[in-house]
Each structure stands twice: as structure tokens, then as C-alpha cells.
Amino acid sequence: MEKPIEMDELQELQSQYNILNEKLNDQKIVNEDLIKETVKQNMTFIDQYCSKSYRQAWWGFVLLLPLLIYGRVHWALILVSLGALFAADMFGYRAFRVFNPKELIGLCYVDAMERIQKYKKTMKRIRMFTIAPFILMVVLVLGSLSDWTYSGSTVSGGIAGLVIGVIYAYRKNREFNAKMKDILDKIKELRGE
Amino acid sequence: MMNDKEFEFTKIVKEYKKTIYTVCYFYSKNSEEVEDLYQEVLISLWNGFSHFRGDCSMRTWVWRVSLNTCTSFERKKKRRVATVPLTMDIDLYNETDVESRQVQMLYDRINRLDVFDRAIILLWLENMSYQDIADVVGVSVANITTRLFRIKEQLKSMSNK
Numbered sequence: 135m136e137k138p139i140e141m142d143e144l145q146e147l148q149s150q151y152n153i154l155n156e157k158l159n160d161q162k163i164v165n166e167d168l169i170k171e172t173v174k175q176n177m178t179f180i181d182q183y184c185s186k187s188y189r190q191a192w193w194g195f196v197l198l199l200p201l202l203i204y205g206r207v208h209w210a211l212i213l214v215s216l217g218a219l220f221a222a223d224m225f226g227y228r229a230f231r232v233f234n235p236k237e238l239i240g241l242c243y244v245d246a247m248e249r250i251q252k253y254k255k256t257m258k259r260i261r262m263f264t265i266a267p268f269i270l271m272v273v274l275v276l277g278s279l280s281d282w283t284y285s286g287s288t289v290s291g292g293i294a295g296l297v298i299g300v301i302y303a304y305r306k307n308r309e310f311n312a313k314m315k316d317i318l319d320k321i322k323e324l325r326g327e
Numbered sequence: 328m329m330n331d332k333e334f335e336f337t338k339i340v341k342e343y344k345k346t347i348y349t350v351c352y353f354y355s356k357n358s359e360e361v362e363d364l365y366q367e368v369l370i371s372l373w374n375g376f377s378h379f380r381g382d383c384s385m386r387t388w389v390w391r392v393s394l395n396t397c398t399s400f401e402r403k404k405k406r407r408v409a410t411v412p413l414t415m416d417i418d419l420y421n422e423t424d425v426e427s428r429q430v431q432m433l434y435d436r437i438n439r440l441d442v443f444d445r446a447i448i449l450l451w452l453e454n455m456s457y458q459d460i461a462d463v464v465g466v467s468v469a470n471i472t473t474r475l476f477r478i479k480e481q482l483k484s485m486s487n488k
Contacts, residue, residue, distance in 0.1 A: 143482035144482070156426075157430065158345045162414040163348055164340055168411040169337050240375050247443070
């Protein structure tokens with residue numbers, strides 16, 4: 135039997151790509167409705183996501199507030215948490231300005247990727263910054279509920295949940311850092327640094 | 328009635344519709360995601376259109392915007408409510424004829440590359456010069472040459488597996 139002609143990997147890819155191109159040539163793809171809808175929209179998902187994500191912590195606080203009142207946590211601690219949230223909000227806004235989706239989209243690929251990674255890193259830090267007072271408050275609420283003995287099934291269940299949550303967050307964070315390091319290393323390699 | 332900016336934008340979208348589709352296709356998992364991404368790229372292009380100063384060619388700019396949007400798009404987000412379906416009568420993910428299978432093979436191989444290599448190979452497949460690829464990606468021509476050689480090696484090891 136005749137051996138098939140060995141094709142260079144890139145040539146083979148090119149011939150497959152040509153098939154894709156031919157298929158797409160026969161397609162209209164865009165229509166007037168799509169263009170009209172596009173012109174009407176002034177925000178991409180990226181804009182929306184970036185402009186709101188750092189505000190999500192406030193919702194956490196609003197949800198936790200009844201519990202804080204019920205648990206009679208000292209008002210000074212609530213103020214400290216509010217302060218932390220406010221600071222995180224300001225940092226978030228700053229990160230969003232640095233990220234600036236409208237400018238980002240026109241950058242060359244490597245610069246855009248680097249900016250996205252920096253943004254994600256800042257957001258991660260902000261999230262950790264906002265989570266810390268929450269953890270403290272949950273611990274205080276649980277303490278107050280058990281008359282500072284930290285006993286009882288509800289309280290130990292709450293503490294167990296908190297510990298699992300912290301371990302999960304720690305592992306996720308480690309994964310995130312490894313992934314980010316890979317991308318940043320690749321950027322360095324591509325730039326020949 | 329379309330104004331001048333809209334008219335110009337429509338012309339560009341129609342000219343580069345295939346380019347935009349190709350990038351969305353290779354950065355998505357299914358047809359629904361392609362539709363969302365396609366619209367996302369169009370909105371990015373529309374928003375950036377008035378800021379385009381001509382420091383690079385329109386082709387380079389469209390590639391940059393498409394790649395940057397596809398990379399930063401959050402897949403975990405819900406579908407865009409007002410996604411307008413694309414005018415297509417093929418489904419490149421699910422068709423089973425011989426040609427579509429070839430396209431799916433291409434998709435599988437390119438998707439096993441990381442995001443940077445995926446971008447570089449797509450630009451190379453578009454028959455762009457090394458200089459143009461370097462302009463879109465933002466690295467030197469020498470680095471593009473080295474990268475392409477490594478991509479070729481990766482593809483070879485993929486076909487040997």
C-alpha cells in the first residue's frame with residue numbers, strides 16, 4: 135500500500151483553514167438587525183462587568199447587616215467594616231480606570247493581556263481586603279450568639295462552614311496565582327525579556 | 328436613516344465579518360457563545376471606532392479588537408439578553424460532512440494551544456506578513472518566527488499522540 139504523503143503540520147492546518155474560509159465565504163453572517171442593535175448598545179459586557187464587580191461587596195454587607203444587628207455586634211466594628219468596604223470601592227474604581235476597557239480593546243495583544251492580568255490581580259487583592267472584615271464579623275456574630283463560648287451545633291456548624299470557605303478560597307487563590315504566573319511568564323518570553 | 332459614522336462602520340463590519348467570525352469561533356465552545364462573542368466584538372469595534380486614529384491599518388486594528396475582546400470576555404456571564412442571531416445556515420461545531428470534520432480537526436488542534444499561540448497561528452493562517460503579526464501581537468518579528476517554529480513542534484507532537 136502506498137504511504138500517504140506527509141504534510142508539514144502548518145500546511146495541513148492551512149488547507150483546513152482554507153476549507154473554513156470557503157465555508158464562511160458562502161455565509162452572510164451579519165445582518166442589518168445585528169448592526170442596528172450594536173449601534174444602540176453603548177456598553178460591552180466587559181464594561182458592565184468591570185464597572186460593577188467591585189461594588190458587589192456592598193451587597194454582602196447589606197445581607198449581613200440584619201445578622202450583625204441581631205448578634206449585637208459593636209457599632210464600631212460595623213463602622214470599621216464599612217470603612218474597609220469604602221476603601222475597597224475606591225481601589226476598585228481606580229483599578230477600573232487603569233483597566234479602561236475602551237482603551238484596552240485597541241492595544242496590541244500582549245499589552246492587553248498584561249493589562250487584563252494586572253486588573254485581575256488588583257481585583258483579587260481588593261476582594262481579599264473586603265473579605266477579611268466579613269470573616270471577622272462572622273466570627274464575632276457566632277461568638278455573640280453563643281455567649282462567647284463558641285459552643286452549640288449552630289455555632290460549630292457556622293465555624294466549620296467558615297473554615298471550609300477559607301480553605302476553598304486559599305486553594306482557588308493558589309490556582310489563580312499559578313495561572314497568572316504562567317501568562318505573565320509567557321508574555322516575558324514573547325517579548326524576549 | 329444611517330449617519331456617516333454608522334455607514335462607515337457597517338462597511339467595515341461587512342468587510343471584516345469573516346475575520347471577526349473566525350476569532351470568535353476559535354475562542355468559543357459552541358454556536359451560542361459565538362453569537363454572544365460576535366456581538367461583543369461588534370460593540371467593542373463600535374465603541375472604539377471613533378477613537379481609531381489610524382496608527383495601524385484597519386485590518387490590524389480589527390484583529391486587535393477581536394482578539395482582545397474574545398480574551399477578556401467573561402464566559403461565566405449569562406447570555407446577552409438582546410443577542411441578535413448571526414445570519415448563517417451552517418453549524419461548524421456539529422455538522423458531520425467531510426469538510427466540516429476537517430474544520431473541527433483544525434478547531435481541536437488550535438484550541439489545544441495557549442491563548443498567545445492561538446492568536447499567532449490564526450494570524451499566520453490569515454496569510455499575514457510576520458511584520459503584521461508582530462504589530463497585532465506586540466512583539467518583535469524575530470520572536471514571532473521563533474514562536475511559530477515552537478507551535479509547529481507542538482502541532483507535530485499533537486499528531487504523534
